[in-house]
Amino acid sequence: xxxxxxxxxxxxxxxxxxxxxxxxxxxxxxxxxxxxxxxxxxxxxxxxxxxxxxxxxxxxxxxxxxxxxxxxxxxxxxxxxxxxxxxxxxxxxxxxxxxxxxxxxxxxxxxxxxxxxxxxxxxxxxxxxxxxxxxxxxxxxxxxxxxxxxxxxxxxxxxxxxxxxxxxxxxxxxxxxxxxxxxxxxxxxxxxxxxxxxxxxxxxxxxxxxxxxxxxxxxxxxxxxxxxxxxxxxxxxxxxxxxxxxxxxxxxxxxxxx
Amino acid sequence: xxxxxxxxxxxxxxxxxxxxxxxxxxxxxxxxxxxxxxxxxxxxxxxxxxxxxxxxxxxxxxxxxxxxxxxxxxxxxxxxxxxxxxxxxxxxxxxxxxxxxxxxxxxxxxxxxx
Amino acid sequence: xxxxxxxxxxxxxxxxxxxxxxxxxxxxxxxxxxxxxxxxxxxxxxxxxxxxxxxxxxxxxxxxxxxxxxxxxxxxxxxxxxxxxxxxxxx
Numbered sequence: 406x407x408x409x410x411x412x413x414x415x416x417x418x419x420x421x422x423x424x425x426x427x428x429x430x431x432x433x434x435x436x437x438x439x440x441x442x443x444x445x446x447x448x449x450x451x452x453x454x455x456x457x458x459x460x461x462x463x464x465x466x467x468x469x470x471x472x473x474x475x476x477x478x479x480x481x482x483x484x485x486x487x488x489x490x491x492x493x494x495x496x497x498x499x500x501x502x503x504x505x506x507x508x509x510x511x512x513x514x515x516x517x518x519x520x521x522x523x524x525x526x527x528x529x530x531x532x533x534x535x536x537x538x539x540x541x542x543x544x545x546x547x548x549x550x551x552x553x554x555x556x557x558x559x560x561x562x563x564x565x566x567x568x569x570x571x572x573x574x575x576x577x578x579x580x581x582x583x584x585x586x587x588x589x590x591x592x593x594x595x596x597x598x599x600x601x602x603x604x605x606x607x608x609x610x611x612x613x614x615x616x617x618x619x620x621x622x623x624x625x626x627x628x629x630x631x632x633x634x635x636x637x638x639x640x641x642x643x644x645x646x647x648x649x650x651x652x653x654x655x656x657x658x659x660x661x662x663x
Numbered sequence: 664x665x666x667x668x669x670x671x672x673x674x675x676x677x678x679x680x681x682x683x684x685x686x687x688x689x690x691x692x693x694x695x696x697x698x699x700x701x702x703x704x705x706x707x708x709x710x711x712x713x714x715x716x717x718x719x720x721x722x723x724x725x726x727x728x729x730x731x732x733x734x735x736x737x738x739x740x741x742x743x744x745x746x747x748x749x750x751x752x753x754x755x756x757x758x759x760x761x762x763x764x765x766x767x768x769x770x771x772x773x774x775x776x777x
Numbered sequence: 778x779x780x781x782x783x784x785x786x787x788x789x790x791x792x793x794x795x796x797x798x799x800x801x802x803x804x805x806x807x808x809x810x811x812x813x814x815x816x817x818x819x820x821x822x823x824x825x826x827x828x829x830x831x832x833x834x835x836x837x838x839x840x841x842x843x844x845x846x847x848x849x850x851x852x853x854x855x856x857x858x859x860x861x862x863x864x865x866x867x868x
Contacts, residue, residue, distance in 0.1 A: 408685075408770065415684040419677050426673050436668045437714035444711060444732030448719055451733075458722040460730075461827045464737040476741040483748035490755035541830070548722055549826035553744045557834040564842075620722070639744065643839065646751050650846040653758070654853075671786050675793050682797035690802040690848060694809055697840065698793050701816060704832075705789070708823050718824040731824045739820075739828045747835045747843075754847040761851050765858045 542636035556639025591638025668709035675702035711735035
């Protein structure tokens with residue numbers, strides 16, 4: 406009854422939504438016939454005003470910088486929330502199930518040791534992956550990419566170490582204080598760059614740094630700096646999240662290994 | 664290219680919502696929410712698209728070449744990153760729920776059980 | 778170009794429907810990974826390389842990974858709860 410009632414309610418709302426949506430579509434231009442002035446204006450002036458070639462990054466970290474600041478703090482808070490939720494659980498577990506119940510796991514539960522081929526390939530890929538991540542972060546204002554994308558690429562590097570089965574190294578790389586501090590520095594750096602704009606330029610997040618030559622890696626003024634701060638924050642945040650989730654399954658691996 | 668992408672956005676929204684409404688498992692529900700959220704990407708993408716326009720990246724390309732709207736792309740970019748963290752938070756909540764209520768079925772939860 | 782766009786759009790629709798209608802979350806994790814890749818391809822075709830990059834790393838890697846890890850943990854919790862219940866019955 407409850408489920409059927411819910412389904413009926415859904416069907417009615419879906420029909421209503423479809424009606425309103427189709428009605429709203431009449432006011433939109435057909436796809437491919439873009440009309441709005443903002444995108445065109447930014448495409449025209451972005452390169453002259455900010456000395457960057459990737460306008461998307463310029464919009465993200467400069468023209469719309471204040472919004473992105475808010476979104477970055479959504480990310481920050483979600484990471485904190487996720488790790489706090491998972492961490493409390495971890496402590497509970499250690500006190501409750503000290504030894505017995507977990508040790509008699511059936512053998513098929515335990516992950517097999519990675520083969521030599523896996524180990525060589527994954528460990529060999531760590532270096533190129535880190536370089537690639539740094540490249541994507543650093544060239545955010547020139548080519549597609551930037552702090553958000555490169556940050557996540559960087560965060561997957563410790564994962565490869567985990568895949569290779571080197572748990573000790575994995576724990577060392579993701580040692581908590583360092584990652585936590587980098588996340589805070591990344592988030593705080595964004596705020597601080599914004600404040601610098603307020604003090605030197607009169608308004609928050611104003612682009613006050615030297616703009617440099619278009620096409621060079623240090624061009625874009627504060628765009629490049631905020632880009633780096635974001636890269637640091639996203640990378641550290643995702644490492645923390647992945648670590649918190651991995652930690653839940655890590656114990657099985659540790660027991661199963663040897 | 665007509666209105667097809669708009670219809671796709673509506674379809675993703677409705678099918679995601681259908682999954683959420685009929686879900687019997689909170690992890691399934693979170694994944695359906697991710698699908699629902701992807702409808703916003705399609706909508707934003709189709710609003711900013713221009714026939715014959717290139718990507719708004721002017722590296723090795725003169726300024727003034729017709730390009731698609733960079734503003735909606737910046738919106739999508741942050742949207743995607745935020746989606747991932749929201750999913751992480753919801754999954755952590757689902758884990759806690761399973762721990763305390765020993766079920767992941769929304770129907771088996773009693774109302775307001777502490 | 779137009780043909781490519783229509784193809785990828787219908788592909789997105791089909792994959793999304795398949796992901797939602799799959800009821801087993803473990804299978805869904807694989808599905809959402811594929812869906813992430815298809816979405817990234819769509820962004821690429823519609824001239825949004827920035828978004829495509831971030832969709833590849835998030836949608837096709839980070840998201841399914843977190844889901845699979847959460848499922849592993851949930852299965853382990855279920856086993857523990859099962860064992861506890863049996864213990865109670867025996868006592």
